[in-house]
Amino acid sequence: MRERPLSKRCFEDLCDVIPGGVNSPVRAFCDLAITPLVAESGSGSHITDIDGNSYIDYCMSWGALIHGHTHPEVVEKAIQRLKMGSSFGATTNIEEKLARKITTLMPSCERVRLVSSGTEATMTACRLARGYTNRPLMIKFAGCYHGHADHFLVQAGSGVTRLKESSSSGIPKEMLASTYCLPFNDHDACNQLFDEIGSNLACVIIEPIAANMGVVPASKPFLELLRRRTKECGALLIFDEVISGFRVALGGAQEKYGITPDLSCFGKIMGGGFPAAGFGGKKEIMDVLAPQGSVYQAGTLSGNPVAMEAGLKALELCQAPGFYDTLNAKARIIIDPVREYIKKHDLPFCINSVDSLFTLFCGVKEVNNQADAKKQDNELFNKLFYYMFEHGVYMPPGPYEGWFVSMAHSQDELEKTRDLLLQWLRI
Ligand SMILES: Cc1ncc(COP(=O)(O)O)c(C=O)c1O
Structure with missing residues (x-):
């Protein structure tokens, strides 16, 4: 030993x-x-x-x-930026550079909002979908993990899997009433639920390449089904690419599968090992966020310049x-x-x-x-x-x-x- x-x-x-x-x-x-x-x-x-x-x-x-x-280049960039100040609570030019890089690599993202964790990214993307559609309901899939916001903790993956109920205590039932959880890759269950609740559905969120029940890719026909049915009923399709983004391709799973979601969530690689994450989509949807719009999101350390610098370098290195x-x-x-x-x-x-x-x-x-x-x-x-x-x-x-x-x-x-x-x- x-x-x-x-x-x-x-x-x-x-x-x-x-x-x-x-x-x-x-x-x-x-x-x-x-x-x-x-x-x-x-x-x-x-x-x-x-x-x-x-x-x-x-x-x-x-x-x-x-x-x-x-990685020496990531470390050097982070140190250079750190010496200029670790946090301002004011906007900085490096946020523009990282956001622009993401919009270039992920054409589905015309606008990006930068936050500090994947949980914040998915949580706010769902709130935005609800605000934009003015509808309450959300569909997620068993075994996918989207961070630890209350409404995602239904049959979630990763560490949540070992909890007895595969959910978390401390979450009022009413809070979960608007989350529907379906088996991953199951066409029939999906079609049936869309028929039932489609008109009240705000969004469907999925890890297109699930990595929190172990690695389990969604089949392309399954993602195509989600794309078609969300479009038909006026709901938004959210790809949680916190793991797959910048890992399976510069343009993530959406590039690999050739399927364009309405909103995408990122984290991990885009922070270069620092706390940074983000979500993005069409301008028309993203502009519903405050300060222009009525869906609120904020963060003292959102778009932290040291994390932005490290993340930008990490993405540049992926472009080799x-x-x-x-x-x-x-x-x-x-x-x-x-x-x-x-x-x-x-x-x-x-x-x-x-x-x-x-x-x-x-x-x-x-x-x-x-x-x-x-x-x-x-x-x-x-x-x-x-x-x-x-x-x-x-x-x-x-x-x-x-x-x-x-x-x-x-x-x-x-x-x-x-x-x-x-x-x-x-x-
Ligand atoms: C697919 C996915 N989404 C969201 C999250 C939450 O990210 P964070 O841990 O940064 O809050 C994770 C974390 O592992 C994840 O794997």
């Missing part, structure tokens, strides 16, 4: 002052029942804990660090020629041989992947929605996690998460990870 005495002591101290010792539940390694990783530093593909143990990191700040930890081909080829070093091995030996596992995002599901042979993902063998998952962790690989510490390959992962590290996975599958 790796020695982690300082991590253990620090986590005990954290538990003294912070509920569960963490500021976001999945960091607590709850079902793993071991001391969680207490991070000290990161460099490139590696994360180092406070005991000095180093791990190849596939969590990468839950997908934010597409260029790896402490061949960036996504190289990134995806890196991921395939792990994905292809492991998938082949599973198939050849008919093992009770499967890999779902989209480009540099993947999940190895344990104890199931096919996953198309949250119900399938929940059939996983959690004990088997825990064994996999312990094995990888012990051998210096930090994979996402929960069965409903995706692995994130970054540009900083070297061929050797990816091959080492592949070999470890194959060895473990052989045991």
Whole structure:
């Protein structure tokens, strides 16, 4: 076993002052029942804990660090900007640069509002949809996670999946009455509900490439159905691209699938590892936001200049020629041989992947929605996690998460990870 005495002591101290010792539940390694990783530093593909143990990191700040930890150009830009002042509560020119970059990369976004977290982005996009359509109802899909605003916490993914009700207490029933939750990729359920509530529907929100029930892409026909039915009934289609945005293509899942949503939400990569997120859409819809319009949104640190600078550099780096081909080829070093091995030996596992995002599901042979993902063998998952962790690989510490390959992962590290996975599958 790796020695982690300082991590253990620090986590005990954290538990003294912070509920569960963490500021976001999945960091607590709850079902793993071991001391969680207490991070000290990161460099490139590696994360180092406070005991000095180093791990190849596939969590990468839950997908934010597409260029790896402490990319020198991102760090330099952030430091330069920090020296000019960390926050003003007044508008700055760097916000225009990042917003313009996003409008260029995502043609569906004529206007962008910049906020500090993905939760704020999705929460406000839904409020905007309700304000714009003057209708109350929203449809979401089981297993998709859109942050922790009250009305999204119905059969949500990621850490919410392990709650008994797959929802959260503390939310009045009335609040949830306007949220309808459907099975992911289910055409019939969708058609039926549109027939019933279409005229009162404000919006449908979906992760077009779900990554919070493990990685489960929506089928293109399913997204086309949502696009057609929302248009017909006058509701807005919202793509939550907090994970897929700038990861699967510069233009996100909407570019990959060729489907244009009315509103899009971003986060993670666009902050370059700092707290930044945003949402955007057509001018006509976005102008319903205050100060021009009546839908309110605000934030002391919204559009924070240090985060903007880091985010802008991160997006510029993604624009390097061949960036996504190289990134995806890196991921395939792990994905292809492991998938082949599973198939050849008919093992009770499967890999779902989209480009540099993947999940190895344990104890199931096919996953198309949250119900399938929940059939996983959690004990088997825990064994996999312990094995990888012990051998210096930090994979996402929960069965409903995706692995994130970054540009900083070297061929050797990816091959080492592949070999470890194959060895473990052989045991
Ligand atoms: C798809 C998706 N939407 C929204 C969010 C919420 O973002 P944040 O954690 O920045 O509030 C997340 C977080 O993981 C996410 O994966």
